Amino acid sequence: MKKRILITGGAGFIGSHVVRRFVKSYPDYKIVNLDKLTYAGNLLNLVDVEGEDNYEFVKGDIVDADFITELFHVNQFDAVIHLAAESHVDRSIASPMEFVMTNVIGTVNLLNAAKESWKGEYSQKRFYHVSTDEVYGALGEVGMFTEATAYDPHSPYSASKASSDHFVRAYHDTYGLDVVISNCSNNYGSHHFPEKLIPLAINNIKNNKAVPVYGKGENVRDWLWVEDHARAIDVIFHQAKTGETYNIGGHNEWKNIDLIKLLCKIMDNKLGREVGSSEQLITYVTDRAGHDLRYAIDSSKLQEKLGWVPSLRFEEGLEKTVEWYLENEQWLNDVTSSNYQSYYETQYAER
Ligand code: NAD
Ligand code: TYD
Numbered sequence: 078m079k080k081r082i083l084i085t086g087g088a089g090f091i092g093s094h095v096v097r098r099f100v101k102s103y104p105d106y107k108i109v110n111l112d113k114l115t116y117a118g119n120l121l122n123l124v125d126v127e128g129e130d131n132y133e134f135v136k137g138d139i140v141d142a143d144f145i146t147e148l149f150h151v152n153q154f155d156a157v158i159h160l161a162a163e164s165h166v167d168r169s170i171a172s173p174m175e176f177v178m179t180n181v182i183g184t185v186n187l188l189n190a191a192k193e194s195w196k197g198e199y200s201q202k203r204f205y206h207v208s209t210d211e212v213y214g215a216l217g218e219v220g221m222f223t224e225a226t227a228y229d230p231h232s233p234y235s236a237s238k239a240s241s242d243h244f245v246r247a248y249h250d251t252y253g254l255d256v257v258i259s260n261c262s263n264n265y266g267s268h269h270f271p272e273k274l275i276p277l278a279i280n281n282i283k284n285n286k287a288v289p290v291y292g293k294g295e296n297v298r299d300w301l302w303v304e305d306h307a308r309a310i311d312v313i314f315h316q317a318k319t320g321e322t323y324n325i326g327g328h329n330e331w332k333n334i335d336l337i338k339l340l341c342k343i344m345d346n347k348l349g350r351e352v353g354s355s356e357q358l359i360t361y362v363t364d365r366a367g368h369d370l371r372y373a374i375d376s377s378k379l380q381e382k383l384g385w386v387p388s389l390r391f392e393e394g395l396e397k398t399v400e401w402y403l404e405n406e407q408w409l410n411d412v413t414s415s416n417y418q419s420y421y422e423t424q425y426a427e428r
Pocket of ligand 2: 165166167263272273274275277289290291296297298333365
């Protein structure tokens with residue numbers, strides 16, 4: 078094998094797309110997927126690669142430092158692509174400590190293991206940290222986040238991700254570890270856990286349940302198809318210079334309410350419902366505390382330096398996404414049972 082790569086959080090939404098891409102595109106890489114399988118991790122996301130010779134799944138927790146050290150010792154990794162995280166803002170408001178543990182302590186455990194295991198050969202190894210645009214805080218009506226925008230996180234989630242980004246840079250500056258970081262905008266696509274806006278709305282519309290829109294629905298998010306994110310990670314992993322940061326985004330800003338209305342239209346069409354019937358499910362609920370008004374990513378560095386461009390128009394991607402959820406009812410039923418039910422009832426009963 079040319080490279081042995083540890084991908085963390087590979088059973089989650091974005092991680093499963095990254096694992097699939099690397100396992101299929103690079104048969105001469107060994108891909109080890111380390112995941113704790115929290116409520117958000119699902120091995121059903123990877124059934125199409127689980128039998129591949131260059132793929133291995135390991136269940137484990139990045140918060141467990143001894144376990145991580147041993148994993149590095151046994152596997153002698155050449156690189157890490159780190160996606161494992163607690164990722165949902167609303168959950169971070171309800172229980173911030175889990176975010177500190179996984180996103181901050183877990184990341185530092187991985188950095189420590191990499192630092193020890195790769196001693197003397199840092200230039201041949203790479204630690205790729207996958208982060209979010211939410212570390213930059215909130216924009217007003219105009220402007221975009223660039224790689225030079227100062228960090229200004231507002232939620233426990235974004236604060237924990239910002240903290241982990243700082244640790245990754247500190248390990249580059251202090252110890253000389255080869256690191257790269259990317260900060261991506263909101264992703265959408267298949268295998269997305271239905272606690273986040275788009276899959277939650279699809280699931281609720283399908284089941285004729287209220288579609289909760291926070292506040293007035295005026296908040297703006299910049300949406301990118303998850304497979305375009307996975308391709309950007311591939312490009313950055315292979316081509317970025319050490320210590321670099323890249324913003325990833327598709328110049329695709331939508332007000333939440335406009336996005337939900339477009340989704341309702343697509344769903345009416347796919348489900349053969351009367352035009353306008355799904356829109357009646359829209360229900361305005363109490364706003365999220367500290368709700369960032371607008372995110373918008375300037376990805377021109379990635380586009381100009383590494384030649385990456387998004388491949389799909391949003392309307393097309395959203396339609397493909399709806400089709401995937403309607404065709405994969407069993408997946409949706411599996412992930413919406415157990416833990417999700419009680420989370421959903423508490424989260425929305427209080428609004
Ligand atoms: P996700 O919640 O779908 O998946 C996270 C995965 O990490 C799950 O499989 C979970 O089991 C695993 N995990 C959680 N805690 C763990 C632990 N302690 N040890 C090992 N594994 C653990 O998240 P996602 O949306 O796929 O996001 C992946 C990464 O991308 C995160 O770092 C997130 O901050 C970042 N990101 C996400 C978005 C987005 O729109 N979803 C945008 C930009 C960046
Ligand atoms: P989300 O998918 O949670 O992503 P993030 O908060 O990380 O951007 O939310 C996307 C946007 O949709 C955000 O502005 C909050 C809003 N939202 C709702 O209006 N209703 C919902 O039920 C959810 C989950 C989110």
